[in-house]
Amino acid sequence: MARRHLSGIQPSGLLHLGNYFGAIRAHVDNQDDGYYFIANYHALTTVQDAARLRELTFDVAATYLACGLDPARAVLYRQSDVPEVCELMWMLMTVTGAGLLEKGVSFKDKKARGLQASAGLLTYPVLQAADILAVDADVVPVGADQVQHIEFARDMAQSFNHMYGEVFRVPTFSLGTPVLVPGVDGQKMSKSYDNHIPIFMAGKELRKRVMGIVTDPTPLEDPKDPDTCTAFALFKLVAPPDEVAEMAAAYRRGGYGYGHAKQALYEKLEAHFAPMRERRAWLEAHPDEVEQALFEGAAKARAVARATTDRARKACGLC
Helix, strand or coil: CCCCEEEEECCCCCCEHHHHHHHHHHHHHCCCCEEEEECHHHHCCCCCCHHHHHHHHHHHHHHHHHCCCCCCCCEEEEHHHCCHHHHHHHHHHCCCCHHHHCCCHHHHHHHHCCCCCCHHHHCHHHHHHHHHHHCCCCEEEECHHHHHHHHHHHHHHHHHHHHHCCCCCCCEEEECCCCCCECCCCCECCHHHCCCCECCCCHHHHHHHHHCCCCCCCCCCCCCCHHHCHHHHHHHHHCCHHHHHHHHHHHHHCCCCHHHHHHHHHHHHHHHHHHHHHHHHHHHHCHHHHHHHHHHHHHHHHHHHHHHHHHHHHHCCCC
């Protein structure tokens, strides 16, 4: 029997190559019995403009569908379309110590920087736990910086089960191989650094962004180290191994400039994402198709979440 995996994607900004190579591609490659939700409840801690939140939520859904997620194989849904998670959140809150939540990395980080931390940020891990437990997820693929949240979810599930009996499936996590996706300045690609390349950027705009990648001043005729070059690091993500080896050899040989590498990268990005851009354009012209996929996904997720919530309600005496 396949193990059910779940991932949440927060609609906090337009998705970029870091999101694609760091998560979306793996989600699409392993989508059978996968549950993927757009975490719009979570996004309320940072996005407090209604029209913008709707726009970003649609963008995440359309991006996943354009990149190959098949609603017949995986379950794609809006978090807010499965209200059972909020009911489960409250039940989990009653068995979760406040001290545990105060250890949350995001909450501690904001407080350490002197920023205002809302109750929503403090209780964020409880909603995450409810998302996971509601659909009986077995595995949650995460990066190393997210392991704490899964450990919190395990603690909450075990505390509830200890008090009321075996209600929740206790999840585990999987750590994928980290994918290095540098931004145009060489730092980790991030919207907050404004160094990102959007997934569907194309044409002159894409070429301008690629040609703006920061490189060192080594002259064209001199040998170069491909392993320290941002353009080469990005090229490796979209080119076949033989072309990667060929470019690396050209770097080391000399007589090959960074401009050549950037042009090759631009052409590969255009070609790699062309089918996805075409699919994305079709989805933008047919938004009802996106809504239908989300509607069907929510129906599937709610059926599982309702059964889980009913078990929890019965166990603790609410019905």
